Amino acid sequence: MDARIANENLLGTYLKDRRTRLDPAAFGLSGTRRRTPGLRREEVAQRANISPTWYTWLEQGRGGAASADVLDRIARALMLTDVEREHLFLLGLGRPPEVHYKAAEGVTPRLQRVLxxxxxxxxxxxxxIWDVVAWNRAAAAVLTDYATLEIEKRNILRLLFCEPYIRARQTDWDNVARFVVAAFRTDVARAGAADYVKSFVEELCRESPEFAAIWSTNNVRTYGEGTKHMRHPVAGVIEMEYSTFAVDGRPDLGMVVYNPATPADVDKVRALMESQSRQRPPPRVEAAP
Structure with missing residues (x-):
């Protein structure tokens, strides 16, 4: 690697770039007699409540490693977006910032069209936290018709442990339940949502001794991909291969797709969709603007 690139002050370069992109007028600061665009170093330091000398050293690569608290204050001072803040932490500490869970606000029309x-x-x-916020016609016909459920009931764990008809559709309920709880625990930890789901977990423990027993094992795993066999009351057993996908730019969302494993399974899915279409219009989720 070129020595100049290897020794480059990536953190300082990024801070200077973000600083010079800001409009002083947006902060009520005079834009006259400025030799360079953007905010001055001392102005960023004041907004971040840190020493101007310390901030200057950071930009110059002489200040040593900044703490997470300092980087967080600088991120707010520079009005960084979530992805810019994450990049700042990766440069400054070699890791992303701690996550703070925010409830999802639904999906865009474009994402619904993907489904x-x-x-x-x-x-x-x-x-x-495994709330289902959007789905397609095939999911409504094969898995469950989420549109008929109250919003707070559209949670996969609540359905699996508290709804007998969902339990009856699992060909191996015990293993499915253990899988789901372990994957849920992993997702909650990654999202920093442990406090957010505390009351929900306590409620499920009261309503389902089986959930309480599995939860107490503290097992973790990722959802990943695999094969699922579902026992549908009309179509019989349907074999599906599932895969999970992150939604870029939406760390609060994940997509799960079940592909029918054989042509016969495809026919079963289509037959269920046709049957549901004859009964009533297909359900849709209200998408966020």
Whole structure:
């Protein structure tokens, strides 16, 4: 590697770049007699409540490693976006910042159209606490008709442990339940949502001794991909291969797609969708603007 690149002050270069992109007028500061664009170093330091000398050293690569608290204050001072703040932490500490969970606000129409394009593959969007916030026609026909459920009931764990008809559809409920709880625990930890779900977990423990027993094992795992066999009351057993996907730019959302494993399974899914279409219009989720 070129020695100049290896010794480059990446953190300082990034801080200077973000600083010079800011408009002083937006902060009520005079834009006259400024030799360079953007805010001055001492102005950023004042907004971040740190020493101007310390901030100057950071930009010059002489200040040593900054703490997470200092980087967080600098991120706010520079009005960084979430992805810019993450990049700042990666440069300054070699790791992303601690996450603070925020409830999902739904999906965009574009993301809903992605779901709808998967015509014979049941697919849905879930939050880190496993609330289902969007789905396609195949999911409504094969998994469950989420549109008929109250919003607070559209949680995968609540359905699995508290709804007998969902339990009856699992060909191996015990293993499915253990899998789901372990993956839920992992997602909650990654999202920094442990405090957020505390009351929900306590409620499930009261309503389902089986959930309480599995939760107490403290097992963790990722959702990943695999094969699922579901026992549908009309179509019989349907074999599906599932995969999970992150939604870029939306760390609060994940997509799960079930692909019918064989042509016969595809036919079963399509038959269920046709049957549901004859009964009533297909359900849709209200998408966020």
């Amino acid at each position: 709808d394009a998967l015509e014979s593959s049941p697919a849905f969007i879930k939050t880190p």
